[in-house]
Amino acid sequence: MRIALAATCIADTMFPGAPRATVRLLERLGHDVVFPPGQACCGQMHINTGYFAEAVPVVRNHVETFAPVADGEWDAVVIPSGSCTGSVRHQQAMVCRRAGLDDLAATAEAVAAKTYELSELLVDVLGLADVGAWFPHRVTYHPTCHSLRMLHVGDRPLRLLRAVEDIDLVELPDAESCCGFGGTFALKNADTSAAMLADKAGKVRATGAEVLTAGDMSCLMHIGGGLSRQRAGVRTLHLAEILASTREEPTTLPPARVRETEVAR
Amino acid sequence: MSRTFLGLPRTLRRPDDVAAGPDEPFGAVPHPQAPLRWGDAFPEAARQTLKNGQLRRNLGHATQVIRAKRAAVVSEVPDWEALRDAGSALKERVMAELPELLAELEENVTARGGVVHWARDAAEANRIVAEIAKAKGADEVVKVKSMATQEIGLNEHLAAEGVAAIETDLAELIVQLADDMPSHILVPAIHRNRTEIRDIFLARMGDAPPDLSDVPRELAMAARAHLRRKFLSAKVAVSGANFGVASTGTLAVVESEGNGRMCLTLPETLVTVMGIEKLVPSFEDLEVFLQLLPRSSTGERMNPYTSLWTGVTPGDGPSEFHLILLDNGRTDVLADTVGRAALHCIRCSACLNVCPVYERVGGHAYGSVYPGPIGAILTPQLTASTGGVSGHHDVNAALPYASTLCGACYDVCPVKIDIPSILVDLRAREVDADRSRRGVDPWAAAMKAASWVMSDGGRFGLAGRVATLGHALGGRDGVIRVAPPPASAWTRSRDLPAPPSQTFRQWWAKEHGRPADEGDDE
Numbered sequence: 001m002r003i004a005l006a007a008t009c010i011a012d013t014m015f016p017g018a019p020r021a022t023v024r025l026l027e028r029l030g031h032d033v034v035f036p037p038g039q040a041c042c043g044q045m046h047i048n049t050g051y052f053a054e055a056v057p058v059v060r061n062h063v064e065t066f067a068p069v070a071d072g073e074w075d076a077v078v079i080p081s082g083s084c085t086g087s088v089r090h091q092q093a094m095v096c097r098r099a100g101l102d103d104l105a106a107t108a109e110a111v112a113a114k115t116y117e118l119s120e121l122l123v124d125v126l127g128l129a130d131v132g133a134w135f136p137h138r139v140t141y142h143p144t145c146h147s148l149r150m151l152h153v154g155d156r157p158l159r160l161l162r163a164v165e166d167i168d169l170v171e172l173p174d175a176e177s178c179c180g181f182g183g184t185f186a187l188k189n190a191d192t193s194a195a196m197l198a199d200k201a202g203k204v205r206a207t208g209a210e211v212l213t214a215g216d217m218s219c220l221m222h223i224g225g226g227l228s229r230q231r232a233g234v235r236t237l238h239l240a241e242i243l244a245s246t247r248e249e250p251t252t253l254p255p256a257r258v259r260e261t262e263v264a265r
Numbered sequence: 266m267s268r269t270f271l272g273l274p275r276t277l278r279r280p281d282d283v284a285a286g287p288d289e290p291f292g293a294v295p296h297p298q299a300p301l302r303w304g305d306a307f308p309e310a311a312r313q314t315l316k317n318g319q320l321r322r323n324l325g326h327a328t329q330v331i332r333a334k335r336a337a338v339v340s341e342v343p344d345w346e347a348l349r350d351a352g353s354a355l356k357e358r359v360m361a362e363l364p365e366l367l368a369e370l371e372e373n374v375t376a377r378g379g380v381v382h383w384a385r386d387a388a389e390a391n392r393i394v395a396e397i398a399k400a401k402g403a404d405e406v407v408k409v410k411s412m413a414t415q416e417i418g419l420n421e422h423l424a425a426e427g428v429a430a431i432e433t434d435l436a437e438l439i440v441q442l443a444d445d446m447p448s449h450i451l452v453p454a455i456h457r458n459r460t461e462i463r464d465i466f467l468a469r470m471g472d473a474p475p476d477l478s479d480v481p482r483e484l485a486m487a488a489r490a491h492l493r494r495k496f497l498s499a500k501v502a503v504s505g506a507n508f509g510v511a512s513t514g515t516l517a518v519v520e521s522e523g524n525g526r527m528c529l530t531l532p533e534t535l536v537t538v539m540g541i542e543k544l545v546p547s548f549e550d551l552e553v554f555l556q557l558l559p560r561s562s563t564g565e566r567m568n569p570y571t572s573l574w575t576g577v578t579p580g581d582g583p584s585e586f587h588l589i590l591l592d593n594g595r596t597d598v599l600a601d602t603v604g605r606a607a608l609h610c611i612r613c614s615a616c617l618n619v620c621p622v623y624e625r626v627g628g629h630a631y632g633s634v635y636p637g638p639i640g641a642i643l644t645p646q647l648t649a650s651t652g653g654v655s656g657h658h659d660v661n662a663a664l665p666y667a668s669t670l671c672g673a674c675y676d677v678c679p680v681k682i683d684i685p686s687i688l689v690d691l692r693a694r695e696v697d698a699d700r701s702r703r704g705v706d707p708w709a710a711a712m713k714a715a716s717w718v719m720s721d722g723g724r725f726g727l728a729g730r731v732a733t734l735g736h737a738l739g740g741r742d743g744v745i746r747v748a749p750p751p752a753s754a755w756t757r758s759r760d761l762p763a764p765p766s767q768t769f770r771q772w773w774a775k776e777h778g779r780p781a782d783e784g785d786d787e
Contacts, residue, residue, distance in 0.1 A: 007769050009719060013729040014762060016769035023773075035773045040718070040725035048670060050692030051712040057720035065722065091689075149672035178621040182669025187754045189667060191312040194758035195321075195625045196669075225759030228744055255743070 001126070002032045004066060004074040006088075006115070008081045008217065009041035011238075015217045018238035021251065022080045022118060025244040029131065034074060038065040042079075044087035047095055049184045056099045059092045063108045070110035076125055077115040080240050082147025082215045085117040090150060117147060118240055119156040119215060130163035135245045137253065138168040140209035142200070142223065144216040145178050157215055157239055164242060170207045174199075181222035193222075201226040204234055211253065215239045296446065300418045301648050303446075304632040306663040311626040320456050320627050327455045331618045334564025335677070342560065351553045353681040356609035359544050360599060366511040366544050367590065373514025377576020379586040384538075386593050387417035393589055394419060394503060394536055395426045401534050403428060403501040409518060409525040410434035411505025412450060412612055413538045413591055415634040416647075419503065430503065431495045433524040435488050442469040448628030448636060451562050451614040456627050459484060492524060502528040502583070506539040507611065508554060509588075512547040515575045516588065519558055519568050529572045535583040540591050542599075542608040554611060557679035562613035594647035603690040607642045609680045614639075616674035616684060622667060631667065632660055638674035641667050642687045665691035707751070729768035739763025 003026055007019035023033045042062050046055035069077050079085045089112045096105035122128045141161060147153045161169050180186070180196025200223055204212050212227070212234055214220050224236035235254050245251035297303030304310050314320060339345055359366060371381045384390035398406055406423065408414065408430050420430040420441070432441040436454040440447050443465045447453030454462070463479040466487055472494075473487045504525065508517040516537055518525050529535060545551060559568040577586050599605050617623045617637030628636035633644040645661040665688045674684040699706060718728050738745055744760040747753070755761055 009725065012725075012769040013732050014764060016765050016767065016772055019769045020772060035770070035777070036722075037726070037770065038722035040720060040722050043719075046712060046716060046719075048689055048692070049708070049712065050665075050689065050694075050696035051709075051716070052693045052696075054712045054716035058716055061720045061722070090686075145669070145671035145673075149676055176673075178669050178671035178673070180621065180669060182671070185666065185669045187751060189308050189311065189622075190754040190757065191308070191315055192622055192626055192667075193669075195315050196621050197758065199625075221762065222759065225744075225755070225761060228760040229746070229758065 001075040002034065002073075003121070004034050004036055004069055004077045006039055006042070006062070006066065006077055006079045006084065007035065008079060008084050010221070011080065011217045014221070015238070018080050018217050018240055021238065021240040021244035022078065024249070025131065025133075025240055026078070028244070028246070029126065029128070031126075036065045036068075042084045042087045043092060043095065044084060045183055047087065047091050052095050052098055055095050056101070059095055059108065060101075060104060062088070063092065063096075063104060063111055066111045066115070067107055069114045070107065075114075076121060077111065078118055078121045079115060080118045080215070080238060081217065082117050082144050082151050082153060083218060085115060085120075086146040086150035088112050088115050117151055117153060117215060119147075119153050119160055120151065122160060122243075123156040129159050131160060131243050133163075133243045133245050134165040134247045135242045135251065136166035136168075137211050138170060138207075138209045139211045139213055139242065140170050140172045140204060140207040141175070141239075142172055142179065142204070142212060142214040142219065143175055144214050144219045147215050148176060153215070160239070160243060161213070164245075167242070170209055172207055173203045175203075179219050179223050181219050183218070186222060194226075197222060197226040201230060201232065205230075205232050209234060211242070212236050213239050213242055296418070296421050296444070298418070298421075300416055300446075300634045301644050302632060302659075302661050304629070304660070306660040307630060307632070307667045308663060310632055311622075311630040311667070314626050314630045317627075319458070319461075321625065323456055323458045324624055324627050327452065328618045328624045331452075331564055335561060335615060335618065338560045338564050338566055342556070348553060348557055349679055349681050352557050352611075352679055353609065355545060355550050355553060356680050358546060359542070360605055360608060362546070363541065363544070363599065366546060367541060369511040370509055370514060370544060371590075373512070374576055374586075374588050375514075377514050379514065379576040379588055382587060382589045384589050384591045384593070387591075390417050390538055390589050390591050390593070391419055391422035393587075394538065395423055395428060397534065397536050397587055398423065398428045398501050399426065401501050403499070403534075405429045405431060405495070405499060406501040406503050406536075407431050407433050407495050407499040407528045407532065408437075409502065409504035409520070409528045410437045410453075411503070411538065412634065413505045413540050414503060415447060416540075417538070417591065417593065419538070431492075431499070433492050433495065433528060434520070435485065435522055435524075438488055438492070439465055442466065444469075446629060447634060449614060449617055450612050450635065450637070450639075451617075453628075456629070492527075496524075496527040496531055499528075499532045501534045501536065502532040503536045503538065504528060506537050506543055507558065508551060509539055509544050510546075510548050510551065511544050513575060515548065515573050517551065518570075518572045519555070520570045520572075521563060521565075521568055523570050526570050526572050529574065530582045533583055534585040534587070535574075536587045536589065538589045538591055540593070541595055542610075558611055558613055561615040561677065561679040594649065597649055598643075598646045601646070604642065604646050604687055606682050607639065607646055607687060609682050610639050610643065611680060612639075613679055615677040615679065619673040619677050620668075621671060621673065622669065631664065633664075638668060638684045638688075639682070641665055642682075642684055642691060645691060662695055665689075665695060726768070726770050729770065732764040733766055733768060733771075735764045736766045737763070 011018040026033050043055040043058035092108040093105040179200040180193040186193045220236040227234045241251050382393045423430045432438045439454040449455040459479040466473040506516045507519045559565045623637040631640045635643050641664045645664050670685045748756040
């Protein structure tokens with residue numbers, strides 16, 4: 001398959017490991033990956049903060065960049081994020097229509113129809129559960145809200161993880177509870193966000209996992225930021241980074257901040 | 266009676282949003298003048314309530330219990346999704362045909378001997394209730410738990426008119442005795458644990474047994490004895506309504522304790538205050554909602570008491586029945602094609618119980634009798650004509666932002682109100698209302714700049730390359746622990762990873778070696 005990658009703005013600039021792993025994984029599975037360079041962002045941040053007018057050019061850029069998928073130039077668009085895929089599927093056309101841009105809305109819908117979150121692409125489109133990965137570590141999985149409740153990915157990510165060789169997958173208690181990120185919510189309601197994060201981080205630590213994984217870098221940035229502040233010794237990796245890992249080319253664990261003593265601080 | 270109102274050693278004050286002082290051991294929130302707009306804006310109010318460890322433990326425990334109960338009884342209904350669809354479709358029909366259905370309801374209630382009153386706003390509704398009570402010579406009315414009367418501040422209005430309103434729902438009684446405000450639609454005293462309740466009863470009930478313990482059964486028995494005297498002496502009862510059936514003029518109240526049945530049948534006069542959106546077209550439609558409501562709200566298969574009445578019946582129940590149809594901002598909400606779905610709400614409160622924000626901050630942080638996700642979309646709309654959703658000067662303007670948009674509320678809503686989408690829509694209305702404001706809004710400026718950068722691959726690529734210059738900020742650990750505002754809101758409780766030394770698109774250009782992929786950077 002010829003698959004166009006929408007890297008997401010946050011991963012492109014802050015967490016390149018996630019889209020790199022997506023490329024590595026899909027190429028290993030024998031697919032052609034293209035990165036349309038005109039891409040920037042799906043517009044979700046603007047939309048969810050209420051800036052629809054400012055979102056329009058961002059959405060237009062995304063839709064026009066990925067419009068070739070609707071004409072069959074690529075077979076699919078993959079996004080390593082549940083939240084951005086959710087915005088593409090449920091928000092972009094609405095914002096275009098509000099702005100009176102019905103043609104753009106129609107194109108947005110056509111692009112959205114061929115856009116998949118990573119686990120959806122692997123399981124539903126490529127028909128895989130075992131992607132031939134090897135990752136000999138204790139891992140827990142946080143199902144991000146938008147992948148769970150906007151996309152209804154269900155247990156697809158867990159099915160993929162369970163098939164990883166030598167993985168020690170442990171269940172996260174209260175997994176479906178939001179981590180408190182919520183985009184600009186984390187800034188506008190920083191105290192409430194921090195209270196939610198404290199509970200989520202506590203549950204993650206209780207699992208004894210070395211690695212917390214999820215399908216969204218934004219949520220991982222949030223939970224990971226909390227775990228790092230606590231010196232919890234738990235690393236965060238995107239689902240793609242685990243699925244891309246093999247014996248020949250293992251994904252190395254990022255450095256974990258060990259618990260520092262008061263003296264050391 | 267009015268002098269020793271509810272056994273309190275003083276008359277019920279109406280303080281103007283003053284904080285509780287040392288002589289207010291229980292009143293976390295004294296009665297505000299505006300039940301739909303009180304206290305600080307959400308972020309600050311939440312900051313205060315988050316400090317209350319007792320509240321967070323009480324809420325965490327209570328919401329967890331109700332969530333589990335609901336999930337269990339919902340999962341055993343094979344056609345639950347079809348029921349939700351039916352409930353949603355019925356409510357959509359009600360909104361589309363509201364004027365006709367209301368006229369039909371009025372006609373049928375009148376034909377069965379009831380009196381229908383129309384109240385444009387809270388003041389009109391309160392005046393009508395007070396006039397009826399005074400015409401009957403009542404200095405005391407018993408009340409069935411009702412959100413509509415909370416919304417209009419009826420109790421405070423009646424108190425000012427010399428009529429004591431006695432809440433007879435157990436939790437509502439606890440809140441009233443504590444001179445507090447409800448913090449949940451269904452379980453208004455959810456923020457109290459049983460030890461606090463024992464203390465409130467002992468201090469405020471007046472006739473509580475002096476050796477009262479905090480065993481739930483003992484607490485309930487104390488309230489029961491206290492209330493029984495009220496039921497037997499009251500001449501006037503005030504209720505809300507869960508449903509009003511247009512085709513028959515039948516009103517319905519759904520409850521658990523039987524106090525509602527007492528109020529609806531014992532007094533000579535019954536006054537019901539009902540929001541105009543509470544209609545269902547025909548009697549059969551109750552079938553759908555009477556399945557959806559108890560499972561969603563209390564997590565019960567069926568609620569213990571469902572009272573239905575149609576006008577008056579000589580020799581059976583109240584001999585006089587008044588129905589007050591309350592607008593109070595609802596027709597304004599109805600005019601909004603997206604926001605109007607908030608009127609579909611049947612007040613089950615399932616959205617509160619699953620909301621991760623509500624679970625942490627509690628109901629008082631929302632500054633409205635409607636807290637939680639439904640409150641975040643209902644309150645600002647109901648108060649729109651008085652300043653809500655019209656700019657950042659109104660505290661209610663912060664409510665649509667009081668959510669991470671996690672979507673748990675939408676999943677459990679028995680009438681499928683897409684709360685996250687309405688929240689986003691209200692945020693957009695908020696932002697648009699602010700556009701005409703003078704001065705520089707830092708959020709608007711940042712969003713505008715971000716829009717320019719993020720709407721072009723070349724500009725975004727360049728911004729990413731500039732950001733990599735900040736890679737060194739992370740030091741050896743690769744994290745930023747302290748950052749200047751606005752990023753300080755993040756770094757107060759979380760580390761921020763430093764930008765990578767290479768963006769994804771830089772890596773791609775290098776690895777996949779197609780210079781065209783760098784785009785029109787130059």
